[in-house]
Amino acid sequence: MGYSNLLVLVFLSWVLFIPGAHQLQNSQTNVLLQLRNYLEYPSSLEIWENYSGDLCNLSSSPQLTITCEDNSVTELKIKGDKLANVSGFNGYAVSNQTLSESFSMDSFVTTLTKLTSLRCLSLVSLGIWGPLPDKIHRLSSLASLDLSSNFLFGSIPPKIARMVRLQTLVLDGNFFNDTIPDWLDSLSNLSVLCLKRNRFKGQFPSSICKIRTLTDITLFHNELSGKLPDLSSLTNLHVLDLRENHLDSELPAMPKGLVTALLSKNSFSGKIPEQIGQLRQLRHLDLSFNLLSGMPPSVLFSLPEISYLNLASNKLSGSLPNHLSCGGELGFVDISTNKLIGELPSCLGAISDKRVVKFGGNCLSIDMPNQHQDSYCKEANLRGKQFSGIRLGELVGVIGGAVLVMVLLAFGVCILCRRYRSQETVEQHALPKVVQDNSPAGVSAEFLANARYISQAAKLGTQVALVYRLFSLEELKEATNNFDQSTLIGEGFIGKLYKGRLENGTDVAIRSLAFLNKNSIRNLKLHLDLLSKLRHPHLVALLGHCIDVGVQDDSCASKVFLIYEYVPNGNFRTHLSENSLEKALKWSDRLANSNWCCQGCALST
Ligand SMILES: *[C@@H]1O[C@H](CO)[C@@H](O)[C@H](O)[C@H]1NC(C)=O
Ligand SMILES: *[C@@H]1O[C@H](CO)[C@@H](O)[C@H](O)[C@H]1NC(C)=O
Ligand SMILES: *[C@@H]1O[C@H](CO)[C@@H](O)[C@H](O)[C@H]1NC(C)=O
Ligand SMILES: *[C@@H]1O[C@H](CO)[C@@H](O)[C@H](O)[C@H]1NC(C)=O
Ligand SMILES: *[C@@H]1O[C@H](CO)[C@@H](O)[C@H](O)[C@H]1NC(C)=O
Ligand SMILES: *[C@@H]1O[C@H](CO)[C@@H](O)[C@H](O)[C@H]1NC(C)=O
Numbered sequence: 389m390g391y392s393n394l395l396v397l398v399f400l401s402w403v404l405f406i407p408g409a410h411q412l413q414n415s416q417t418n419v420l421l422q423l424r425n426y427l428e429y430p431s432s433l434e435i436w437e438n439y440s441g442d443l444c445n446l447s448s449s450p451q452l453t454i455t456c457e458d459n460s461v462t463e464l465k466i467k468g469d470k471l472a473n474v475s476g477f478n479g480y481a482v483s484n485q486t487l488s489e490s491f492s493m494d495s496f497v498t499t500l501t502k503l504t505s506l507r508c509l510s511l512v513s514l515g516i517w518g519p520l521p522d523k524i525h526r527l528s529s530l531a532s533l534d535l536s537s538n539f540l541f542g543s544i545p546p547k548i549a550r551m552v553r554l555q556t557l558v559l560d561g562n563f564f565n566d567t568i569p570d571w572l573d574s575l576s577n578l579s580v581l582c583l584k585r586n587r588f589k590g591q592f593p594s595s596i597c598k599i600r601t602l603t604d605i606t607l608f609h610n611e612l613s614g615k616l617p618d619l620s621s622l623t624n625l626h627v628l629d630l631r632e633n634h635l636d637s638e639l640p641a642m643p644k645g646l647v648t649a650l651l652s653k654n655s656f657s658g659k660i661p662e663q664i665g666q667l668r669q670l671r672h673l674d675l676s677f678n679l680l681s682g683m684p685p686s687v688l689f690s691l692p693e694i695s696y697l698n699l700a701s702n703k704l705s706g707s708l709p710n711h712l713s714c715g716g717e718l719g720f721v722d723i724s725t726n727k728l729i730g731e732l733p734s735c736l737g738a739i740s741d742k743r744v745v746k747f748g749g750n751c752l753s754i755d756m757p758n759q760h761q762d763s764y765c766k767e768a769n770l771r772g773k774q775f776s777g778i779r780l781g782e783l784v785g786v787i788g789g790a791v792l793v794m795v796l797l798a799f800g801v802c803i804l805c806r807r808y809r810s811q812e813t814v815e816q817h818a819l820p821k822v823v824q825d826n827s828p829a830g831v832s833a834e835f836l837a838n839a840r841y842i843s844q845a846a847k848l849g850t851q852v853a854l855v856y857r858l859f860s861l862e863e864l865k866e867a868t869n870n871f872d873q874s875t876l877i878g879e880g881f882i883g884k885l886y887k888g889r890l891e892n893g894t895d896v897a898i899r900s901l902a903f904l905n906k907n908s909i910r911n912l913k914l915h916l917d918l919l920s921k922l923r924h925p926h927l928v929a930l931l932g933h934c935i936d937v938g939v940q941d942d943s944c945a946s947k948v949f950l951i952y953e954y955v956p957n958g959n960f961r962t963h964l965s966e967n968s969l970e971k972a973l974k975w976s977d978r979l980a981n982s983n984w985c986c987q988g989c990a991l992s993t
Pocket of ligand 2 (some may be wrong): 441442446
């Protein structure tokens with residue numbers, strides 16, 4: 389028995405003190421394995437399970453791409469299957485949707501930032517939840533950051549301003565609920581800014597207009613309100629998507645290179661500026677569902693590249709000139725539900741396979757059932773003029789009745805009120821989270837030996853699949869009644885051993901280690917991951933760990949806790965050398981045990 393025990397110790401010592409021959413690649417591999425642990429083993433990373441080669445050598449797939457240079461990861465793309473499609477997310481973990489409650493965004497990003505050479509990072513639909521920590525900026529080589537379709541909330545952290553290499557920032561489909569920061573112009577190389585499907589509120593930050601490199605701005609489906617500034621300085625902008633917000637100014641001047649402008653479902657008012665007629669590359673213009681008035685500029689229809697023009701559901705009035713010409717590319721026009729009168733221009737009226745035209749809900753003088761009477765549109769036009777304060781006298785003259793004016797005024801007030809949409813207020817709760825480092829660590833052989841107790845489960849031959857995870861300090865405090873003296877079951881030269889009970893009723897042994905310097909922690913981290921995979925009925929399983937971070941920086945961690953499955957009946961040695969006969973193992977059992985041990989080692993190696 390002594391011999392086999394020694395074997396275990398030799399094996400474990402070897403595990404704990406592997407020389408750092410391929411330091412760089414090993415540590416990077418370690419970080420990747422840790423990230424998998426944090427992400428709770430998503431199916432996209434299943435391929436790592438039985439793969440013993442270099443992770444950089446895996447062929448890339450839509451779910452996973454790893455690219456390396458000089459033994460460092462430069463590109464990491466993981467796509468999961470957890471769609472961020474929860475309407476009631478309020479900042480807490482949601483079962484089957486987000487990662488579990490024990491996930492800590494802060495620790496996750498701490499680990500992530502160890503991939504210091506990363507240039508491209510994409511973590512999509514992985515159920516990641518929490519506020520985005522400031523320390524993400526430590527990935528200073530990053531040119532592309534995509535964290536779409538997760539459960540991030542709060543604000544875009546200010547230190548992102550230091551990531552001057554960023555060219556692409558994509559945070560689509562999260563729950564960001566602060567304002568869009570006004571310092572984005574610090575990202576002087578930014579070309580793609582996609583923040584769609586979040587809850588960003590406040591104004592469109594005017595500093596965005598200073599980022600000349602921008603080609604795409606997508607802020608679709610947020611809660612932005614107020615004025616849209618003059619964007620004409622963004623000479624490289626091709627795509628502007630501001631649909632489904634509450635922007636309520638007039639339309640500003642647009643940059644000349646714009647190809648796609650999607651501004652529907654806001655509260656833009658006033659006339660459509662003639663300046664849009666100068667956008668020679670414009671292909672796709674959607675201004676529908678706003679409060680735009682006046683005559684649409686004829687030139688919109690004849691822009692050389694225009695193929696999609698949607699002006700539906702506004703308050704456009706007047707009559708389009710009959711000689712209006714349509715651009716050669718124009719395939720879809722929607723002018724329905726406005727206040728247009730007169731004839732339908734011939735290029736829109738001609739029945740053609742090439743072009744779809746929608747014009748219902750106006751007052752056009754054509755023989756179609758879905759047009760209103762002229763008077764409907766004229767009244768609306770007059771009302772429109774009244775509200776913009778133009779020619780009130782003329783209005784009175786035309787209507788010729790003060791009583792009617794009063795009625796119209798009242799009606800107008802109603803319409804004005806409707807423009808101020810009530811904004812949703814979402815009740816959300818602040819989320820207290822324990823700061824904890826999640827990097828695996830190694831353990832000295834001595835205390836591992838001390839922590840080994842004969843497991844009841846092992847005796848019964850049962851083996852439960854145990855998942856290694858990270859524990860929070862709060863959790864451990866709760867399990868041990870704040871490390872109460874009564875839960876202390878042993879004390880040695882390397883630390884204390886406590887018995888505790890987790891929330892789910894599992895009994896655990898918690899070993900606390902005090903660390904003296906950074907190096908021992910680093911050493912520990914290198915090997916914990918390996919230890920976490922030792923699973924055998926005859927080995928006490930390490931269930932997880934917790935690093936108590938005294939200060940923000942994990943290099944200053946003050947304490948490490950290792951959580952083992954709890955095995956009653958004292959430690960192994962007492963059963964071999966115990967004086968009291970009933971506790972000591974019989975020789976037949978000892979022989980059987982030594983067999984287990986050897987098998988255990990062999991299997992684990
Ligand atoms: C890994 O190998 C084990 C044993 O051969 C097998 O049961 C398991 O399904 C494999 N996992 C994957 C993801 O292929
Ligand atoms: C990875 O691939 C390269 C080139 O294909 C090869 O030289 C190297 O040995 C591979 N490394 C591993 C660990 O498989
Ligand atoms: C999101 O959930 C709603 C119902 O909760 C469902 O109708 C919709 O299809 C889902 N969207 C996606 C992209 O899964
Ligand atoms: C979560 O998913 C599992 C398996 O898909 C299912 O059995 C369980 O009922 C789900 N739980 C909830 C709360 O939806
Ligand atoms: C900005 O991007 C260009 C390429 O698009 C690159 O050559 C340049 O180095 C970048 N600048 C910074 C500060 O990263
Ligand atoms: C954002 O959402 C979180 C979580 O739901 C909430 O605690 C926080 O107060 C919200 N912040 C703002 C600015 O609304």
